[in-house]
Structures are given as C-alpha cells and as structure tokens.
Amino acid sequence: MKKYLYIFKSEIMSNLQYAFDIFVGFIGYAVHIFIFLNLWEYIYSDPNELINGYSMSQMIWYVIVTEILWSALNGRKFNRRISEDVRTGNISYNINKPYNYVEYMLSSHLGITSFRFLLVTILGMVLGYIFLGSFPEISLLGIICVLISCLLATLISIFLIIGLGLFAFYIEDATPFYWLYSKMILLLGTIFPVEFFPTIIQPIIKYSPIFAVSIAPAKLFVDFSITTFLETLVIQLLYLLVCATIVHLFYKKGVKKLNVNGG
Amino acid sequence: MLMEVKNQIYAIYLSIKYAFQRELLNKFTFLSNIIFMIINNACFIIQWVILYSIKDEVGGYSFKQVLLLWGVASFTFGISRFFFKEAFNLTDTINNGKLDNYLVQPKSVLISSITSSIEVSAIGDMLYGIVMIIVFGFTLKNVLLFLLCGICGALIIVSISIIFSSLSFWFGKTEIISETVNSLMINFSVYPEGIFTGIIRVMFYTILPLGITTYLPVRIISDFKFIYLLYLIIGTIIFVLLAFFVFYRGLRKYSSTNLMNARV
Numbered sequence: 001m002k003k004y005l006y007i008f009k010s011e012i013m014s015n016l017q018y019a020f021d022i023f024v025g026f027i028g029y030a031v032h033i034f035i036f037l038n039l040w041e042y043i044y045s046d047p048n049e050l051i052n053g054y055s056m057s058q059m060i061w062y063v064i065v066t067e068i069l070w071s072a073l074n075g076r077k078f079n080r081r082i083s084e085d086v087r088t089g090n091i092s093y094n095i096n097k098p099y100n101y102v103e104y105m106l107s108s109h110l111g112i113t114s115f116r117f118l119l120v121t122i123l124g125m126v127l128g129y130i131f132l133g134s135f136p137e138i139s140l141l142g143i144i145c146v147l148i149s150c151l152l153a154t155l156i157s158i159f160l161i162i163g164l165g166l167f168a169f170y171i172e173d174a175t176p177f178y179w180l181y182s183k184m185i186l187l188l189g190t191i192f193p194v195e196f197f198p199t200i201i202q203p204i205i206k207y208s209p210i211f212a213v214s215i216a217p218a219k220l221f222v223d224f225s226i227t228t229f230l231e232t233l234v235i236q237l238l239y240l241l242v243c244a245t246i247v248h249l250f251y252k253k254g255v256k257k258l259n260v261n262g263g
Numbered sequence: 264m265l266m267e268v269k270n271q272i273y274a275i276y277l278s279i280k281y282a283f284q285r286e287l288l289n290k291f292t293f294l295s296n297i298i299f300m301i302i303n304n305a306c307f308i309i310q311w312v313i314l315y316s317i318k319d320e321v322g323g324y325s326f327k328q329v330l331l332l333w334g335v336a337s338f339t340f341g342i343s344r345f346f347f348k349e350a351f352n353l354t355d356t357i358n359n360g361k362l363d364n365y366l367v368q369p370k371s372v373l374i375s376s377i378t379s380s381i382e383v384s385a386i387g388d389m390l391y392g393i394v395m396i397i398v399f400g401f402t403l404k405n406v407l408l409f410l411l412c413g414i415c416g417a418l419i420i421v422s423i424s425i426i427f428s429s430l431s432f433w434f435g436k437t438e439i440i441s442e443t444v445n446s447l448m449i450n451f452s453v454y455p456e457g458i459f460t461g462i463i464r465v466m467f468y469t470i471l472p473l474g475i476t477t478y479l480p481v482r483i484i485s486d487f488k489f490i491y492l493l494y495l496i497i498g499t500i501i502f503v504l505l506a507f508f509v510f511y512r513g514l515r516k517y518s519s520t521n522l523m524n525a526r527v
Binding site for chain 1: 291295298306307317321322446447451457459
C-alpha cells in the first residue's frame with residue numbers, strides 16, 4: 001500500500017511543475033460550459049421554468065459537475081497510455097517490478113486526476129458563479145458527501161478505462177472501444193440528467209456504470225439529500241468492487257497472451 | 264507551371280496511396296476505426312432527439328437541418344483529417360526539425376509535409392456525412408453542393424491550422440494555441456449558430472471561420488442563394504492564400520534541430 005501511496009504522491013508533485021500548462025489545457029472545458037450555457041439559455045425561455053424537474057440553473061450546475069469529473073480524468077490520454085504500453089510491449093518493463101500493473105496505473109492516474117480535479121473545480125465554480133450569479137444551496141456536509149461520491153466515481157472510471165485499454169492484449173488498437181465508452185458517458189451521463197430520457201430506459205441508466213461515474217455526484221450537488229447520498233454510496237461501492245475484480249482478472253488473463261519481440 | 268502542378272498532384276496521390284496501403288496491413292483495425300467513428304458520430308443523434316422533444320426548433324434549425332449541420336461538419340472534418348492529417352501536427356513538424364525532409368524535395372514544402380500521412384478514422388467521418396446528406400434530401404443538386412462545400416470547408420480548416428501552427432516559426436512552442444483553435448472549430452461547429460449571440464457570432468466569420476465552413480454550407484444546401492456560394496468560394500481562396508503566405512514567411516525563420524529522426 002505504501003508504494004502505491006508513494007506513486008500517487010510523486011504524480012502530484014510532478015504535475016505541480018506543469019500547473020500552468022494544465023490550467024491552459026482546460027480552455028476546452030470552459031468552451032463546453034459556455035456552449036451548454038448558451039444552449040440551455042435558448043431552450044429555457046424563462047429561467048424559472050422547470051423542465052423535467054430541473055431549473056436552468058440546476059441544469060447548468062449539473063453539466064459543470066459532470067464536465068469537471070470528465071475533464072479531470074483525461075481518460076483519452078490515460079486509455080492511450082495503457083493501450084500503447086500493451087501494444088508496444090512497454091508493459092514488460094512493469095511486469096517484472098515489485099508491484100501490480102493495474103494498481104500502479106490506478107495510483108499513478110489517481111495522482112494526476114486529483115491535481116487536475118482541484119484546478120478544474122476552481123475553474124468550474126468560478127465560471128458557474130460568473131454565468132449564474134449564485135451557487136446551489138448545499139450544506140458543508142453535502143459538499144463532503146459530493147466529494148466522496150466524486151472520489152468513488154473517479155476510481156470506478158479509472159478501473160473501467162484500464163479495462164478498455166487492456167483490450168489491446170486481444171486487438172491491436174483498442175481506442176475505438178474508448179470512443180464508444182466516452183460517447184456513452186457524454187450522452188447518457190454528462191449532458192442530461194436521467195429524468196430527460198424516456199421512462200423506459202431510465203432504470204437502465206440508473207443501474208448502469210454511467211450513473212456511478214457521472215450522474216450520481218452531479219445530481220447530489222444540484223439536489224442534495226442524505227437518503228440519495230446513501231443510495232448512491234451503495235451503488236458506487238458495489239460498482240467499485242465489481243470493476244476492480246473484473247479488471248484484475250482481465251489483466252491476469254490478458255498478460256498471458258503477451259508476446260514481446262526484442263527491440 | 265502546369266507541369267509542376269501536375270507533378271505535385273501526382274506526388275500527393277502517391278503519398279496518400281502508400282499511406283492507405285500501410286494502414287490496410289491490419290484490416291481489423293482499419294475497419295474497426297471506420298465503423299466505430301460512424302457509431303461515435305451517430306450517438307449524438309440521441310442528444311438532438313431529446314432537445315427537439317423539449318422545443319420544436321433549436322437556434323433557428325429544424326431537426327433535419329441539425330442532421331445536415333452534423334453531416335457538413337463530419338464530412339468537412341473528415342476530408343481535412345484524411346488528406347491533410349499532418350496539417351494538425353505541423354507545430355511538432357516545425358519545432359522538431361522534421362521539415363528538413365521536405366526542404367530537400369523538389370516539391371512544395373507545405374503540401375508535401377501536410378499530406379504525408381492519413382487518418383483512417385476520418386473515412387468514418389466522411390461516410391457519416393454522406394449518410395446525413397442522403398437523410399436530409401438525396402438530390403443531385405444537394406449532393407454536388409455538399410461535396411463542393413465539404414472540399415471548401417476542409418481547405419479552410421486546414422488553412423486555419425497551418426496559419427496558427429506557423430506561429431511556431433516565430434515563437435517556438437505554440438502547440439497549445441493551434442490545438443485550442445482546432446478544438447474550438449470542432450466543438451462549436453456542431454451546434455446551431457442561432458444559440459450564440461454577440462461577439463462569438465463575429466468570431467465565427469473571422470478568426471474561427473466555422474461560420475464559413477459549416478453554417479454557410481447549411482444555408483447553401485437548405486436555402487440556395489448564389490451569393491452564399493460566392494462567399495464560400497471567396498472565403499476559401501482568401502484563407503488558402505493566407506495560409507501559404509504565413510507559412511512561407513515563417514519558413515524563412517526556420518532553423519533545423521539536432522534531433523535525429525527516421526522517416527519509415
């Protein structure tokens with residue numbers, strides 16, 4: 001455990017050196033928020049109107065939180081890192097080290113994500129306040145619960161992305177699987193709360209990993225209740241357990257197929 | 264002059280042909296890249312179905328026009344990434360001295376460097392665009408206008424990337440600028456123009472000309488007026504000439520690096 005904590009800390013320290021570059025990289029995040037602000041302002045002819053139970057302000061805060069989780073994760077780069085490790089045979093340098101590759105990647109990327117999360121949260125909150133003029137009504141306990149939910153969502157996401165990257169053991173380029181995954185998260189978990197989808201597919205989304213990695217923390221932030229938090233906590237912990245187990249097994253099976261030719 | 268142009272076109276053809284053959288070596292990856300890109304683009308239809316269930320029009324566009332907007336954006340983007348992929352990596356080419364390879368060739372440095380590889384997934388973008396124009400209205404006029412708009416739009420997108428990447432000749436590491444401009448062009452181009460107001464709309468026809476690459480083609484195809492087509496052609500000529508001008512002015516400042524590269 002100590003070695004993984006060390007990896008986590010060293011990633012944070014290394015990212016501190018590039019804080020400005022990372023911050024500039026969040027221009028894309030700001031643009032997304034700006035686009036959705038314009039879109040929802042257009043859709044809501046009256047800001048106090050409720051659409052599917054959400055006010056305009058709640059919709060924008062919802063998108064701000066889901067986009068914070070997505071931007072902090074930088075999943076595309078992480079997925080490419082894992083796929084490339086497998087594809088190029090770099091993974092062989094990690095196999096003979098005294099750590100587990102999956103846990104090494106988890107602690108390393110958690111370090112990167114934590115630092116990015118801090119920066120993008122500051123940016124998101126500032127943008128939200130500038131555009132909307134107020135924060136959602138939420139207590140200190142609520143904020144702590146949302147942060148716990150964000151941490152669990154990030155852990156589940158990291159496991160899922162490692163799993164998708166490990167498909168490279170079986171096919172040369174695993175990135176298309178990631179595209180599909182990212183689009184599912186974007187469409188079903190980032191842009192709209194679950195209530196916007198047809199009633200028939202709402203339960204499917206609610207019990208899918210998309211709820212655990214994106215919808216749950218954002219919904220808690222815009223409409224907090226301790227009951228919702230406890231329900232969310234159970235779902236997220238279950239998903240974390242299932243994803244961690246599957247990814248470890250998948251890695252164990254896949255690594256047996258590894259064939260590295262000198263170089 | 265005519266012979267030079269002919270030779271240059273032949274060189275581009277060969278470069279793309281060999282890059283294509285290289286990519287075809289792994290057929291599964293080749294096909295999966297294309298198919299997943301089509302699915303990737305098609306997923307966004309869900310977003311618009313939901314938005315149109317709330318409101319009848321978004322930003323002055325009907326649902327069919329949004330599909331056309333997506334078709335134009337995908338097709339334009341697809342052409343630019345398939346034929347001119349390296350225009351989007353030009354900052355790296357300049358900063359790492361990779362232009363040396365093209366300077367010694369008796370062909371246009373700019374054209375040779377930006378057409379040296381292809382992006383397979385961009386075929387998926389182009390196919391998706393074609394499907395969208397069929398859904399919008401399959402007539403000979405629409406298809407011809409769509410192809411013309413796609414080519415013009417792609418040339419503008421590539422020109423913008425060249426212009427901003429060429430800043431590296433003067434200021435060194437400027438990839439963050441070119442990457443940001445390229446991503447802004449993509450992000451804004453798939454939302455109806457009418458949802459934006461003020462200074463942003465001005466930007467769409469100047470510094471970020473997605474008004475010319477995407478919004479104008481939607482108008483040309485759905486409500487044809489010759490003047491719109493003329494704007495598009497004039498806009499394309501201006502941006503292409505500007506890209507050549509900026510790149511070749513910058514090239515005078517180019518100095519190689521001591522980085523050893525092998526072109527395989």
